[in-house]
Amino acid sequence: MTASSEHRAHIEKALLDGAMISRVISLDLGDVDGELLVAAKVDLDADLTMREVSFVLHQAKRRVQNAVPEAETIYLEPDVYVDPNAATPSTSSIVTLSYD
Numbered sequence: 001m002t003a004s005s006e007h008r009a010h011i012e013k014a015l016l017d018g019a020m021i022s023r024v025i026s027l028d029l030g031d032v033d034g035e036l037l038v039a040a041k042v043d044l045d046a047d048l049t050m051r052e053v054s055f056v057l058h059q060a061k062r063r064v065q066n067a068v069p070e071a072e073t074i075y076l077e078p079d080v081y082v083d084p085n086a087a088t089p090s091t092s093s094i095v096t097l098s099y100d
Contacts, residue, residue, distance in 0.1 A: 013067065020044060021043065025081055039077075046080045053078050
């Protein structure tokens with residue numbers, strides 16, 4: 001299946017419809033054996049627990065599948081957006097702090 005700009009727009013909208021995803025950092029679409037493959041990196045609040053991250057990504061995946069049924073394989077990677085134009089990103093924005 002060839003991914004279209006319409007697929008991309010529907011997928012991005014579905015990802016952003018969740019209150020916990022503030023930005024789609026990257027979105028790649030591909031074709032694997034005739035199936036639409038979605039790979040996205042999404043910006044999440046750095047203070048979410050692992051359980052919350054898992055729930056947010058599961059819900060986002062369901063929204064994408066509902067919006068674009070052709071999307072058979074969906075990989076979502078949680079991340080924290082770092083502005084590439086910022087002079088120097090803060091350490092806490094790029095490093096996961098220890099909970100020891």
